[in-house]
Amino acid sequence: MSGQELSTVGKDDDAHEKHLAFKEMLRDRFQMLRDSGLSQNQFATKYGYTSGRVSNTLRANADGTYFPRIKMIEELCRELAERCHVQDAALVVLRQRHRETLEALCAVDKPHHIHQTMLAELYHAEVVAELTAKVSSDQLALSHAIAERDTLREDRDDQRQRTHALSARIEQLQRDLNSAKAGKQQAILQRDRASAELDRFESHEAAADRRSGAELGVSHGEHPFGGARPNGSRMRSTRFMAAVAVVFGALAMYGAAQLLEDADQEGGTSDQGKSVTSTPPAGSSAPHENTPTQEASKPSKVPTTPPPHQRWT
Numbered sequence: 001m002s003g004q005e006l007s008t009v010g011k012d013d014d015a016h017e018k019h020l021a022f023k024e025m026l027r028d029r030f031q032m033l034r035d036s037g038l039s040q041n042q043f044a045t046k047y048g049y050t051s052g053r054v055s056n057t058l059r060a061n062a063d064g065t066y067f068p069r070i071k072m073i074e075e076l077c078r079e080l081a082e083r084c085h086v087q088d089a090a091l092v093v094l095r096q097r098h099r100e101t102l103e104a105l106c107a108v109d110k111p112h113h114i115h116q117t118m119l120a121e122l123y124h125a126e127v128v129a130e131l132t133a134k135v136s137s138d139q140l141a142l143s144h145a146i147a148e149r150d151t152l153r154e155d156r157d158d159q160r161q162r163t164h165a166l167s168a169r170i171e172q173l174q175r176d177l178n179s180a181k182a183g184k185q186q187a188i189l190q191r192d193r194a195s196a197e198l199d200r201f202e203s204h205e206a207a208a209d210r211r212s213g214a215e216l217g218v219s220h221g222e223h224p225f226g227g228a229r230p231n232g233s234r235m236r237s238t239r240f241m242a243a244v245a246v247v248f249g250a251l252a253m254y255g256a257a258q259l260l261e262d263a264d265q266e267g268g269t270s271d272q273g274k275s276v277t278s279t280p281p282a283g284s285s286a287p288h289e290n291t292p293t294q295e296a297s298k299p300s301k302v303p304t305t306p307p308p309h310q311r312w313t
Contacts, residue, residue: 015104019067022101023060025094026068029076030058036083047075067105067115070122073098098122 030040038046044054049072056066073095080086099122105115 015101015108018097018101018104020060022097023058025097026076027058029080029094030054032084032086033076033079038079038083043075043079047072067102067118068098069118070098070125074125099126 030043033043034040040054040058041051043049044051053066057068057072059066077086077091077094081088081091102115102119102122105111106119
C-alpha cells in the first residue's frame with residue numbers, strides 16, 4: 001500500500017469507530033495468546049509473518065492501513081480455540097466484527113482497492129467455508145449411505161442365502177411328503193391284504209365249526225345245551241362236551257373200583273366165619289370135602305357193577 005494515498009476514515013465516523021473498536025479487540029485477543037505462552041513474534045514466525053507486520057496490524061492508525069486479512073483472523077481463531085479454549089460463539093463474534101469493519105472501510109467515499117480486495121477475499125472465503133462445510137456434510141452423508149448400501153448388500157446376500165436354504169428345505173419337505181404318501185398307500189394295500197386273509201381264515205374256521213356241529217348232531221347256529229351260539233364258538237362247545245364226558249367216564253370207573261373193593265372185603269369176612277364154624281372138635285373125623293355140586297350151588301361173590309345212571313341216583 002506504500003506509494004498510494006489512502007482515504008481518510010475521519011470523513012466517515014461509523015467506519016472510523018468500527019475500525020478503532022476492532023483494533024482494540026485484536027489487541028485483547030493477542031494478549032490472551034501471550035498469557036497462554038504464545039508471543040506476537042512466535043505467532044508471526046509460526047504463520048510466516050514478520051514481527052513488524054503483526055505489530056502494525058495491532059496499531060490503531062487513523063488511515064486504516066495494515067488491516068488484517070481473513071487468513072490472519074482464521075489463524076488467530078485457531079490459536080485461541082486450541083490454547084485459550086475460547087468458545088465457538090466468541091470466535092464467531094470476532095469474525096463478524098472483522099467483516100463489518102472491512103465493509104465499513106469499503107463504504108467510504110473513496111475506498112482503497114486493497115480494502116475492496118480484502119472484502120472480496122472475505123466473501124469468497126466465506127463461500128469456501130460454507131461449501132467446505134457442505135462438502136463435509138455431504139461426505140458424511142455419503143459415508144453413511146455407502147455403509148448402509150454395504151449393509152443392505154450384506155443383508156441381501158444373507159437374504160439370498162436364506163432364500164436358497166428355505167427353497168432347499170421346501171424341496172426336501174416336498175420329497176418327504178411324497179415319500180410319506182407312497183408309504184401310506186403301501187401300508188393301506190398291505191392292511192387290505194392282511195384283512196382279506198383274516199376274513200378268509202375266519203370264513204374257513206366258521207365252516208369248520210359248522211361241519212363239527214353237524215357231526216355232533218347240533219343244528220346250525222344252536223348251542224348243544226339249547227342256547228344260540230355264534231359260529232366262532234361251536235368248536236369250543238364241542239370240546240367242552242367231550243371234556244365233560246371224559247370226566248364222567250373217569251368217575252364211573254372210580255366208582256366201579258370202589259364197589260369191587262368193598263365186595264372183596266365182605267367176602268373175606270364171611271369166609272373166616274364159616275371156617276370157624278366148620279372146625280370139628282378134637283377126636284372127630286376130618287371134614288368132608290365139598291362136592292362139585294355144592295361148589296356150583298354157592299352164589300358168586302363178585303358183585304355186579306350197576307350202570308352209571310343207577311350209581312349216581
